[in-house]
Amino acid sequence: MTVTPVAPHDPTPVVYARARTSGMRWGTLFHRDESLGYILLAPGFIILALLMAYPFVYAVFLSFTSKRIGGPATFVGWENYTKLASTDLFWKTIWNSMYYTLVALVFKFVGGLGVAVMLNRPFVGQRLAKALLLLPWIIPTVFSTLIWWWLFDPAFSVINEVLVVKWKLLSKPIPFLTDGNTAMASLIMVNVWRGVPFFGISFLAAMQAVPDELLEAARVDGATPWRTFWSITFPLIVPVVGVVALISTIGTLGDFDLPFLLTRGGPNDATTMFAVTAYTLSLSSGLIGLGAAVSMTMFPLLAILVVVSLLQVRQRQGVS
Amino acid sequence: MAESTAIQLKRRQGLVAVALRRLRGEVPFYLLLLFVSFLLLFPFYWGFITSLKFEKEIFDFTGNLLWVKNPSLANYQTLFKTPRFFIWLRNTMLVSTVTTVLSVIVSIMAGYSIARLKFRGVTAASVIVFVTYLAPKGLLFVPLAQILNDWNLLGGLPALMITYPTFLIPFCTWLLSGYFSNVPVEPEECAMIDGASRIGAIIRVTLPMAWPGILTAAIFSFTLSWNELLYSLAFVRGEENRLLTNGVMSAFARSDIYFWGPLMAASTLASVPVALLYFLFMDRFVGGITAGATKG
Numbered sequence: 001m002t003v004t005p006v007a008p009h010d011p012t013p014v015v016y017a018r019a020r021t022s023g024m025r026w027g028t029l030f031h032r033d034e035s036l037g038y039i040l041l042a043p044g045f046i047i048l049a050l051l052m053a054y055p056f057v058y059a060v061f062l063s064f065t066s067k068r069i070g071g072p073a074t075f076v077g078w079e080n081y082t083k084l085a086s087t088d089l090f091w092k093t094i095w096n097s098m099y100y101t102l103v104a105l106v107f108k109f110v111g112g113l114g115v116a117v118m119l120n121r122p123f124v125g126q127r128l129a130k131a132l133l134l135l136p137w138i139i140p141t142v143f144s145t146l147i148w149w150w151l152f153d154p155a156f157s158v159i160n161e162v163l164v165v166k167w168k169l170l171s172k173p174i175p176f177l178t179d180g181n182t183a184m185a186s187l188i189m190v191n192v193w194r195g196v197p198f199f200g201i202s203f204l205a206a207m208q209a210v211p212d213e214l215l216e217a218a219r220v221d222g223a224t225p226w227r228t229f230w231s232i233t234f235p236l237i238v239p240v241v242g243v244v245a246l247i248s249t250i251g252t253l254g255d256f257d258l259p260f261l262l263t264r265g266g267p268n269d270a271t272t273m274f275a276v277t278a279y280t281l282s283l284s285s286g287l288i289g290l291g292a293a294v295s296m297t298m299f300p301l302l303a304i305l306v307v308v309s310l311l312q313v314r315q316r317q318g319v320s
Numbered sequence: 321m322a323e324s325t326a327i328q329l330k331r332r333q334g335l336v337a338v339a340l341r342r343l344r345g346e347v348p349f350y351l352l353l354l355f356v357s358f359l360l361l362f363p364f365y366w367g368f369i370t371s372l373k374f375e376k377e378i379f380d381f382t383g384n385l386l387w388v389k390n391p392s393l394a395n396y397q398t399l400f401k402t403p404r405f406f407i408w409l410r411n412t413m414l415v416s417t418v419t420t421v422l423s424v425i426v427s428i429m430a431g432y433s434i435a436r437l438k439f440r441g442v443t444a445a446s447v448i449v450f451v452t453y454l455a456p457k458g459l460l461f462v463p464l465a466q467i468l469n470d471w472n473l474l475g476g477l478p479a480l481m482i483t484y485p486t487f488l489i490p491f492c493t494w495l496l497s498g499y500f501s502n503v504p505v506e507p508e509e510c511a512m513i514d515g516a517s518r519i520g521a522i523i524r525v526t527l528p529m530a531w532p533g534i535l536t537a538a539i540f541s542f543t544l545s546w547n548e549l550l551y552s553l554a555f556v557r558g559e560e561n562r563l564l565t566n567g568v569m570s571a572f573a574r575s576d577i578y579f580w581g582p583l584m585a586a587s588t589l590a591s592v593p594v595a596l597l598y599f600l601f602m603d604r605f606v607g608g609i610t611a612g613a614t615k616g
Contacts, residue, residue, distance in 0.1 A: 041434075043429060045448075062463055146367075146587050282462045283462075295460070310450060
């Protein structure tokens, strides 16, 4: 497609020629912002309405019924919620989800900042290093988790082999997935391993957008690199850092793949989280109403996080 | 003459010394880089070399752990000879392609609309896209299974083809609206002055200029579909309808017996194409994430 240049002296302001082939009404409909805007949005929003808004309302409804797989949906009021509140499983689910999300977030944040600072300097092989370090984040979770599963094998873990037999640092192997506490630590470790590259590369992009003059000025004034980082670079990347952290938090809170693949929520519900508990209750045990109620208890927390991220993003857009 | 070469030589030695000193200053940095890379990349290496070992060597930790004594492709053969392996591969390709094409087209329309058109409710639309982007899959799969059941879609691949776009469309729309707002408006206006219709101008002028963004969205959608686990476990029934992810697991991770060789071969095979795609398009890709993560 070539665009014929408009003669520079052409005095006519932007007057759009109407489409020749179509009738006048269709031409206008597909031409004016007020109509074209809605037309272009329609397909996407119809899909989102049918498969996100409707399921959400349906989930709220189901959570107030005693629905089982194949059975009728009888309204039972708050019964599912009161029943849940009286079980250990439910409180474990909430505690585990929060613990997993928060601890992993701290490590991803610190690790990501470290990786970004490390890479934020010219060096031979920077491009390759960036590409390779991003691998844990881009490789499909299911398959990278399979590898971790093998690394955590109760009898043949290479990590235990090295720590116990080769280097003799430990007297007995670590029960990665078979003991409650270590299972949670192992899950957090894999989540951090996957998340650090994403945090690092996002932080790095934000750091590289910091104007050189500011850093130069600080250096001329005799600021140490440490001081420069915390007084200039960090405040400037906070908006990006905040959005990345929030998005990651929301994703981690609703995480299914990792806890399901590595532990199925076990041992003894020590690593069960919202999505896994909802899955086992509704699809494995057939208690749809109860499972929907578990998902719904995650909602208030999610809503708060979503609103905060929204405000942060909009504030940024307003500024820039 | 001799004196000047001596000076040159001395100067050169000086330069070499400076370079060496600088290089020595870099040593701790490269050591740190090496250490971090090892932490992040070792699992892939371990998975890869496990995939090349015979059953006996997989459980044998004597000798050099970082090397394979008798490399073989036997595990890959086992994988390919799995009944239905190619059916699962076809299912995965089919679902990923259909959902990617559908989602990218729909998202181009919505993303363009949000980025470039002025109409009442455009702000609300962008907020909705962002909120749906953040909604985790764990929130909605229970009612979705029920709805699919009501619509008689539960169990087959169409169940995935219509549900995957629910997480792909918000993401792609968000990413693409970021791109479209950075594509200049003037060429499109020029084309319209020349008599093109608005839709024609968008398709022939603006879309070609936005192709890096569209490509990023497509790659991302494809890998997200390829990678999906929860919906494919929850919405699909029967051996014939499995995808690679749950198919491979059901074949080689039965109750307490895990066939690590073929499982690691599958992980390696599934990871290589994704990794290659990202290496080829990495710059655009990183730009895309940050545009998405920071602009909205």
